[in-house]
Structure formats: structure tokens, C-alpha cells
Amino acid sequence: MKPGEARDAGRAAGDTLRQLTRLVRGVHLAVTDTVHSALDAALGPVARPVLATSDAVATGVYAATERGLDAGARVVGLLVERNSAWVGDHLPGLHDRPGAHHMLAVGAGLRGDVFADRAPLVAPEMQVRRRGARVLLSREGIAQAYEEATPDLVVFLHGLFETEAAWGLGRGQRLPYSRRLSADLGLTPVFVRYNTGLRISRNGRSLAALLDDLVRGWPVPVRRLVLVGHSMGGLVIHSALATAAPEDAWVQHVSDTITLGTPHHGAPAARGVHRAAQGLSERRRGEWLSEVLQLRSVGIRDLAHGNIADADWDGHDPEDLTDRRTHPPVPDGIRHHAVVAIVGPRLPEPLRQLVGDLLVPVDSARHASTEAVTTRFADDRIAVVSGLTHLGLLNDDVTYGHIRRWLTPD
Structure with missing residues (x-):
């Protein structure tokens, strides 16, 4: 340390x-x-x-x-x-120690906004990670970390309470997506770690800046940039695209985004915690638990509706659960894909849609059209996988089949 x-x-x-x-x-x-x-x-x-x-x-x-x-x-x-x-x-840094980053990831998810102000070295800024260490986004640093860089990149963003290590889930049974995409399609994998307790819009701006540095410093001219996000990571990706200008160098290289179990319309669990905190605050014997729930990070609060822009939350009462999303557009010319998991293939249809992957309902994961917004995903760019949980989306053969199909050049 x-x-x-x-x-x-x-x-x-x-x-x-x-x-x-x-x-x-x-x-x-x-x-x-x-x-x-x-x-x-x-x-x-x-x-x-x-x-x-x-x-x-x-x-x-x-x-x-x-x-x-x-x-x-x-x-x-x-x-x-x-x-x-x-x-x-x-000495090795706290974030570079094996196992320590898992504990830090949970702490960042719960209180990362507070840590960023009071203990910033415990919850550092967004960064690229490779072989257990941070990659300096200079030409020399990138070239040293990616000796076999290809013109085609795939950038992975983890979800709440996770680090880039989450993408290795189940590696004992099957190769992770990064290894498969590298072997099958020649995509160079890049893993990003970030503080999931911060506002999604803040992380979106950080991702936009990081991708700009990454593309400018890449050892060979970039031809294609693919962005893959699990859960909250998908919201951060769409936030970065909504923040960036179409003429930004990195945006012009983005061919595809893929979200895995991303709560585009929010997560019931996040809304449930909000309602529980409000209800318990009105009861003398429940005030203590309400105070604990109120301590949750702003990153968790953003998951109630899937906020991706500052305007979605700025200037509004944080205890007001009203959906105030502004639905900012993202640049044209990018193919957006979504994988939706349903945990119980034999559940009756209404329940299947509601339960989804146990954390994200089907309509939220597929960004279903509403009166306020039209879905980003064409029907042929939505894949529904049955018998899979939220975390199972991190490494699954059927899910990978869809990812490879979408990313294979015509």
C-alpha cells in the first residue's frame, strides 16, 4: 500500500x-x-x-x-x-493487490461518491487496466501494455460493485468474451475500471475523455471501436456517447455498442430501496434503517430510472422518485445491441417479463419504447437468453454467440 x-x-x-x-x-x-x-x-x-x-x-x-x-x-x-x-x-498500490480490489469495488458502489471527496485514492479516477495494473494513456504507456495491438478494439465496462475482473467469471469452464473475440475476430480487448458510486453522467464524461486519449495514443491507426457494458456499464457507455460531440475522434470509430442486462429504464430493486427508506423514516423504530438506506451512493440512486445525463437529476430533490430523464440522443451511424436475460424459461409470460434476470426486467434491458422515448434497439439487435441470471451474462456461450454474430463483418 x-x-x-x-x-x-x-x-x-x-x-x-x-x-x-x-x-x-x-x-x-x-x-x-x-x-x-x-x-x-x-x-x-x-x-x-x-x-x-x-x-x-x-x-x-x-x-x-x-x-x-x-x-x-x-x-x-x-x-x-x-x-x-x-x-x-x-510497494504495490492498494488497487493492484490481488483480492483487495473486490472489497474496494463493493465499498465504491455503496459509498464511492463520498470516498471520491474524502478519500480519493481509495476510489480513484476511471482507468484502463491490463495484467493487474493501470495503463498510462500516453503513447509509450499504451504501446508497452498492448504490444500486439490491432486496429480493432473492444472496450469492456463492468457494472455496479464490480471491477474488470468480473469479465473473467466462469473462466474455469469457458473462455471469457475478451479471449474469444480476440481469437475469432481479431479485436484487442481493453478493460476499464471505474468508481460505480459516482453519478453515471460523471462517469460518462470520464469515459469519453478516456476513449479520446486511448484512440489518440493507440499504437496503430484505429479502424473500429466496439463498446460492451454489463449492467451499469451499459448506461455509462450511452452517457459517454450522449456527452460527446459527433466530431470527436473516438466517436467516429465506434461501430457497435452491446449492453448486457443494462437497466435502461431503471431497476425495481433501486426504486424499492428508495421507497423503503422513505417509508421507514416515518416510523420511530424504523428510522435507523432508513438512515442506513439513505447513505447509498448517487450511482445507486441513478439506477432507479437509468439516469445518464446531468439534467436527469441536477436541481431535483434526491428523495423525489419521479422519473425526470431527458433522454439525450446519441450520435448516428452506430449499431446498438442488447442482450436480455430471463432467469426462468418456464415462468408464465407476464412474470417472465417482470422478473427478467432477477435484477433487471425485460422491458428495461431492451429499452422498450415508451411515450417519452423510442427504443435505441432494432428488433434484430435484441437477443433474449433464457435460463440466465444477471451475473450469468458476464460469460455465457449463447450470449457470446449473439455478440460474435453481431460483430462479424458482413
Whole structure:
């Protein structure tokens, strides 16, 4: 762990411990509130001073514990930072350690917006990854990382709580899409890691800038650029296209986009968490859980309806669940494809459409036309795969068959 990362890891740990203490406090007070109600009913006014004192003491203890854990974690971070400085800056970074990035990905999904402000080295900027390390997007850095670069690129963007390692799911049973596309169609795979707790529109702008640097610094002239996104990654791709100018160098090379289980019209789970937080806030014994749910990142909040533009959320009450999407257009001349998974092939039709891949309903994954917007996907560019879950879309033989068919030159 590098010195600066140790300091920011201490800050992030302190923030997390503080929130966990509040969670424990909330559970404690909810339980004692039930007990207090029973005692008040049984003993009447005699018990109330004792109960009030008990609550005051518990609140004070938890407040002190919260501050102590936060401060302790920060001190540990500073001590590790000082020790790392003595050893030197040649140590592997936190994000380059095997396994560590999985834990960081979950933390970024939950609180990545907060970490980006308070502990930016724990949730770094969007980056290209290869062989477990970050690729510097200079001509020298790209050439060193991609010694066998071809003119045709396929860029992979993961989903919420994931890193680029998600694309290797099931590699013990079958080759990942990247290896197959390289062997079958000569596409050079490029993997992107990003902070999934940030606004999708913010990540979209970052992706546009990253792709511009990538194309300009690619070792050979770029002929074709394919963008593949799983879940949230598909929204980031469409956000980048909506943000970019048609004359941008990278946009002119994009031939196809492929979204796998992307919630173009949002995810019921994200809306359910929102409604639960609002409902629980109105109940004394549920306030603690409402506070926890309110801590979810803005990236998760964007998934309620599939926001991809600043105008979809900027200036609006974050607790208002109204769909305010502006549906910005994307550049013409690009073929857009979508893979939709249905977990239960034998489910009755209405239920099949609603359940989808367990996280994203069918109409959302296929960006079905509504009164407000026309779908981006022609019927022959939508593939429905049965018997597959949301994560199963990351590496599946049938899904790959559709991807290869769409990307094979005529």
C-alpha cells in the first residue's frame, strides 16, 4: 500500500466504522424502545425517568464510540502512511493487490461518491487496466501494455460493485468474451475500471475523455471501436456517447455498442430501496434503517430510472422518485445491441417479463419504447437468453454467440 493510499484508507475506514456504529445504535434504540413501551405500559410514570436516563446514556456512549473509532482508524492510516514512506513508494498500490480490489469495488458502489471527496485514492479516477495494473494513456504507456495491438478494439465496462475482473467469471469452464473475440475476430480487448458510486453522467464524461486519449495514443491507426457494458456499464457507455460531440475522434470509430442486462429504464430493486427508506423514516423504530438506506451512493440512486445525463437529476430533490430523464440522443451511424436475460424459461409470460434476470426486467434491458422515448434497439439487435441470471451474462456461450454474430463483418 502506498503512503497516500494508507491515509485515505484510514479515512474511508473511519467513515465506514462511524456509519456501522450508527447502525448498531439504531438497532439498540429500536429494541430498547420496544422494551420501554412494555415497561411504561406496566409501571406507568414511575419508570419514565429511568428509561429516559437509559436512552441518554446509550446515546452518549454510542456518540463517543463513533468518534473514537473514526479517530482511531484515521490514526492507524497515518501510522501506516508513515511506515510506508520509510519503506518507499515502490510497494504495490492498494488497487493492484490481488483480492483487495473486490472489497474496494463493493465499498465504491455503496459509498464511492463520498470516498471520491474524502478519500480519493481509495476510489480513484476511471482507468484502463491490463495484467493487474493501470495503463498510462500516453503513447509509450499504451504501446508497452498492448504490444500486439490491432486496429480493432473492444472496450469492456463492468457494472455496479464490480471491477474488470468480473469479465473473467466462469473462466474455469469457458473462455471469457475478451479471449474469444480476440481469437475469432481479431479485436484487442481493453478493460476499464471505474468508481460505480459516482453519478453515471460523471462517469460518462470520464469515459469519453478516456476513449479520446486511448484512440489518440493507440499504437496503430484505429479502424473500429466496439463498446460492451454489463449492467451499469451499459448506461455509462450511452452517457459517454450522449456527452460527446459527433466530431470527436473516438466517436467516429465506434461501430457497435452491446449492453448486457443494462437497466435502461431503471431497476425495481433501486426504486424499492428508495421507497423503503422513505417509508421507514416515518416510523420511530424504523428510522435507523432508513438512515442506513439513505447513505447509498448517487450511482445507486441513478439506477432507479437509468439516469445518464446531468439534467436527469441536477436541481431535483434526491428523495423525489419521479422519473425526470431527458433522454439525450446519441450520435448516428452506430449499431446498438442488447442482450436480455430471463432467469426462468418456464415462468408464465407476464412474470417472465417482470422478473427478467432477477435484477433487471425485460422491458428495461431492451429499452422498450415508451411515450417519452423510442427504443435505441432494432428488433434484430435484441437477443433474449433464457435460463440466465444477471451475473450469468458476464460469460455465457449463447450470449457470446449473439455478440460474435453481431460483430462479424458482413
